[in-house]
Amino acid sequence: MAIREKLSGNEAVAVAMRQINPDVVAAFPITPSTEVPQYFSAFVANGQVDTEFVPVESEHSAMSACIGAGTAGARTMTATSANGLALMWEMLYIAASCKMPMVLSVVNRALSGPINIHNDHSDSMGARDSGWIQLYGENNQEAYDNCIMAVKIGEHADVQLPVMNCYDGFITSHAVENIELIEDDKVKAFVGTYQANNFLLNSDEQIAVGPLAITTHYFEHKRQQAESMRNAKAVILDVAKEFEAMTGRSYGLFESYKMEDAERAIIVIGSTAGTSKFVVDALRAKGEKVGLIKLRVFRPFPAEELAEALANVKAVAVLDKCDGFNAKGAPLFTETLSALYLADAKPLTVNYVYGLGGRDVRTDNIEQVYADLAEIVAAGKVDGPYRYLGVVEA
Amino acid sequence: MSKKFDHDIIPAYTPWQETTPGGVVTESGNAHYFKTGDWRAMKPVWKTDQCKQCLLCFPVCPDSSIIVENKKMTGIDYDHCKGCGVCVKACPFGAFDFVPEGE
Amino acid sequence: MGNMLEIRWHGRGGQGAKTASLLLAEAAFDTGKFIQGFPEYGPERMGAPITAYNRISDERCPIHSNIYEPDFVVVVDETLIDVVDVTAGLKETGGIIINTSKAPEEVMHKLKGYKGGVYTIDAREISMATLGRYFPNTPMLAAVVKVANIMDEETLITSMEKSFHHKFANKPHVIAPNMEALKKSLTEVKGA
Amino acid sequence: MAYNLKESTTKPERLTGGHRMCAGCGAPVVVRTILRALKEEDHAVIGAATGCLEVSTFLYPYTAWKDSFIHSAFENAGATVSGAEAAYTAMKRTGKIDDTYKFIAFGGDGGTYDIGLQSLSGAMERGHDMVYVCYDNGAYMNTGIQRSSATPKYADTTTSPAGSVVPGKQQFRKDLTTVMVAHGIPYVAQTAPMKNFKDLYEKAEKAIYTPGPAFLNVLAPCPRGWRYETDRLMELCEIAVDTCFWPMFEVVNGEYTLSYKPKNKRPISDWLEAQGRFKHVAKNPEVVAEIQAEIDARWERLLKLCGEEA
Known part of the structure; x- marks a missing residue:
């Protein structure tokens, strides 16, 4: 039985993150995404999650810390908007090239300049070719649902890519609307436990991540990365089917x-x-x-x-x-x-x-x-x- | 990755289907299989009889090429030694000759 | 979208107009309605005029724009009447609720000939009398629920009692005064 | 246990040969010693900023690192390794892993003093249990010897060339070690490969096994950038320390201790004349006097901080 609630988009995403209970969240505040790490850090402070929250000193470091955590084997999440996403830019490409699953909630906001805190899609659209899967939600319900599905899409063996969960700043992030939440245990079962294939903290097999790959290898790595993005389409639809079976809510491309x-x-x-x-x-x-x-x-x-x-x-x-x-x-x-x-x-x-x-x-x-x-x-x-x-x- | 390579050493121009995901390397320290000995123009030659086993040559080597077993210097790893001569200078006992490669 | 009620709030930053709009959304939600509560955000800080909105309807409202033709307008700070066009787009089938010690007929002349309902409530007096401090939220919420007939008084009282217990879990002594403010406000709205 | 070079050779080599650093490079010497300070049974996650060390030790498909290693970019070794450390903390707490891991980030002076300073500062301030090691060779060597804020005054680099009007770099070097001390972290030290490596090894051991963040600034001569013959690595370190160009000291919970005081402080001209990058000024008495004055002033300040007599 779904839980009938009224939440803003940011609250809804924070609740999804609490239910997912990631290992690491590293984030830096920027309007209008700030509430996501705010709500989430309260969950941390109150012992409602097992997450290590890393309040970094910039979005560049947020994405860098997420890459460090993700490659170490942790389920990792963050959130940002606009200039914060722009500052992450370099690292977005690197996260994708590492074939590292992670969920980044992008609370869409106009990219400077002039500086403007309100909604448009110039931030995430600019990052469209960074190798991330991009999901966009219409309202708080979809932001919440996409956040949960994103975990499963990115971590799928055929994909292994980071996912942006995009929704509109203020319009969705700050408006309180009705929402149907899924029970904690159902979310937990849906996303399962994350087990990376290769990870830094695997004491049975030391690995090295993030090489210099010269002309004899780089192209093949990018081609392989491109294939993961191609594979993602079918996986997105499969995950949506599974999600529909759980919630009755139907999603497609x-x-x-x-x-x-x-x-x-x-x-x-x-x-x-x-x-x-x-x-x-x-x-x-x-x-x-x-x-x-x-x-x-x-x-x-x-x-x-x-x-x-x-x-x-x-x-x-x-x-x-x-x-x-x-x-x-x-x-x-x-x-x-x-x-x-x-x-x-x-x-x-x-x-x-x-x-x-x-x-x-x-x-x-x-x-x-x-x-x-x-x-x-x-x-x-x-x-x-x-x-x-x-x-x-x- | 559908194919297993020796020591995770993926050959140049390996098909994309067979290379490692995200460029990960799963055999740590496999650079050992890459020989840098041919970078050498000068070559340190260890003179056993003059060596006092002080081991000062061991930590100064940038290429981990002073072979020490059971706390004793036993030789030089010429597969990796680049011939910088740091060990030669570090030795207080003149236990290395430094000669042009090939002599 | 039958039965959709649209409300616009005018307040000053820090006075709680946004909170009031969210409280209203919460109360309506409790009665089984679909709600939207959202402020119009800007870089404004304490004291600047701010606007917040509510949509309340029987089914999910897909519209995500601001509200230009509200059914009701709530003015949390009466000094705003002189600086903001508070009746802009306001439907004459609806009304405006103003926080003031004055009677409706005393403020009507400032409303640019608005022909719909004009209501006033002295939220300051009610707040001071019950809470001992000036928090206009609860009185304004009660007033708009009554005037716009968003729900019956009993439902509002039950819903708010629940909400106050949740909100003031750490300071239960303020629950009773807030409830008193709510009830007092329901009877003290002036106008028709 | 007190340091003993012989004993330390029994530790496993955690950086293999076969990397592509230049012949005679100081950086791998620094790295090898620091890794020897790890307890054999402890695992480590090593991170590196983009730079000579990183591109030369992890050129796909070869890694010279025996431990798990991560590189992501130039300016963010602090943040990247702090993320891995956070993952460790979380996964250890939830029982997903149970081995002991240590976290060490390496960056050159470019990735540490300059582009990576913010990320380093953040990681140290947040208190991650990690060591950040700067291997300081005083310029951006990886991109071809461009000046950094660690480059000594008057050094000839490709972006501070010794010209007919401007004689090389125009600023004295940034004192990053003091900046790191100001972070109030439990352990900060400055050291160099010297003699039997006791100082470097012991500082590495303290840095790794002091809970919380630690910072090591280690001199790492670069024969190509400094322009000297490759076999003079240890001699260059010795001159740097004996001229007090590169004093060795440590700061434990804010308390300064001098690690080494030269019996006979050598003139800075010894340092300048030993390297081609100072060739244009090494014999200029005014320049030498100016540099000597700055070196002396910094040394006096340090002595005071360490409670030593001048």
């Missing part, structure tokens, strides 16, 4: 909302998906054939699945909560385009960069996108595919 006969669709990540669903319902009530795809897994990118889901759509708007600064569309858009290019069906596609620095995304913003899509369908072409939503124009 993305969620298709009213897409069966949809002619116009939006692809979006995170909390805006909720606001968009509200709009889809309202437009559906008026008889409009609109739908929504909420991406949950950005790495590995579900290209084929996404192309298939969009096969019968006439026009699709890809919403990016960060700019790619390539002057030609933001990350989700360019990846979606690549997916569609290799598929047979190619709906008309348009990009909207929206919500930067916490610019509030209102239902009427989303209504506007569906209205624009109607115009695109009518015109049979896209004029100006690189658009901004909610920015103030002269």
Whole structure:
């Protein structure tokens, strides 16, 4: 019987971490992720977990300590946001290259500058090619559920990669909403005990981690790492099935909302998906054939699945909560385009960069996108595919 | 990793399917199998008769190449000795000659 | 989203408007509702005007934007009426609840012709009388529950008693005064 | 047990030959001695900052380390090893492991004095039971002899070249050992490979077996960067110590003790003239006097701290 609760996203993630009871948590405070180590350190202080909490002096050291702990054989977790993730950057790549499972909750926040504490996805999107699996949640429930599933995904023998559990700063992290928690013992059984294959503290076999690998070896190591990311897709789905059997809550690579006969669709990540669903319902009530795809897994990118889901759509708007600064569309858009290019069906596609620095995304913003899509369908072409939503124009 | 290699020494250009995950090396100290003796231009030669077994040559060697067994110097590991000559200078008894390699 | 009630709180940093919105969410949650309680965050510190929000409904609300057309507005600090557009977007089917010693008709002229319900409560007087210190949260919470008819009074009292026992586990002596403040507030809201 | 060189040779060699450090390098000599100070039955996790030592001892697929070893990056040996130590504490507490492990991080002066200072400071301040060893060769040797904050004044490096206007590095070296003393950690020492290695060995032993964080600053001559013949390693160490360029001392719970006082303090010109990196100034009386004055002032300060007569 699930536990009915009301928690903020950060509280929910901290509770998940308590239930997972990792060996080591090393973290440094940064808004809006700060509450995660705060709540968690209270669990440590009150003896509710067995974890060694390492209050490091920077995010770079947080990730470094996590790498030290993880390679030593510990189940390891941390949390950060924005500039904290940026400071970890170098170590993100190294963690992934060590093929080291670990869960990093990224409470998404705009990356400086200018400095801004509010939500967008520029932090984790910038780290999209660091070799980490990236899961994105819409609300506190998904942040909690993803945190638990992330442990199992990353530690799977076919994967062995670190996982980012991303959710929207303030909007999800600080809003209190209803949530269904899983009983402690069920979480414990679900994640099981972590047993690393090779680890520093194995007295039967001393190992060395983090070599200099020159041209005769480096490429093969990266190729092997890439394979783990490829393997992750099936594992993510298997773990989701197992999770559904436990909770009744179903997860995939993305969620298709009213897409069966949809002619116009939006692809979006995170909390805006909720606001968009509200709009889809309202437009559906008026008889409009609109739908929504909420991406949950950005790495590995579900290209084929996404192309298939969009096969019968006439026009699709890809919403990016960060700019790619390539002057030609933001990350989700360019990846979606690549997916569609290799598929047979190619709906008309348009990009909207929206919500930067916490610019509030209102239902009427989303209504506007569906209205624009109607115009695109009518015109049979896209004029100006690189658009901004909610920015103030002269 | 589908294949086992001697002493975990993964050959150059090993297929990615067979290399070690994350670049881990599971046989500690396998650098022992890498010979650095051919780096040597000069060679220390131990003169048993002049050696007083003070062992001062032992800790100064950067390449762990002074062989000591049962607290006695027994020889030089030429597989790894790079010929730096530190042992030669460290010996208070002149128990090493330092000669060009090949002589 | 039938039956969705949207509430906006105006307060000053440090006065507990955020806490009050979370308390309201908690009380509504206890009655089986789906709730959202969230502040609008900024770099503001003590004293700066802040805004917090509640959504309360019978099913999970997927919207994650701020609230622009609230059913009710709660003003925790009456001096804010002069500096913040407190009735912006406020539905005339709803109302505004202001913490002041004045009667509703005495503050109405400051509300830019707002035609909906205007209610006042002297949270300072109630708080001082019951708690001996100024904590406007409990009175404001009681007032908005009563005015917006979020739940019946008995349910609120039961829920808050439970919540106070949890919250003040380490200082049980403040539970009774808080309950008194709650009950007193339910009877002292003025306006219609 | 008192140090005995002969006895210490019975300890297993924990750094094998076959690594790719330069012939005559001081760093592996330092490392070997420190590892000998480990009890034979104790395991160790060794960490290293990116640098000569790291890239030369763990060039895939070869590791020269007999103990478990981790490298992650240049600036974070302190944090990385503190993470491993935290894992040990947690896993030992929950019964997942039961062997005894010691934690030692090695960094060059670049990875310690400069880019890794924050990470080192954090690890020491948090009180992890670990030893951080700086093998100080006074420049970024791994990238090709660039100046660091440990580089001596006037040294010719590739980023502080001796030019016609600017005669090499323009600043005296940072006194990192004192910075580490200011952390209030239980054990800090400065040492060098000397004679029968008693000082280095005993300090390593104390550092490893003092509970809590410890810091060792160890002189590690670099024949390539300092420009001297490789066989003069031990002579260079001796000159450094006897000129008081590199005093040997320890600080136990804040109490300074001098480990070695030269009977005849040698002039700093001996140090300058022994190395090619000072060739452009070694015979310049003004420069020599300036350096001598600084060396003397630092030495006097240290003597006072150690309660010694000048």
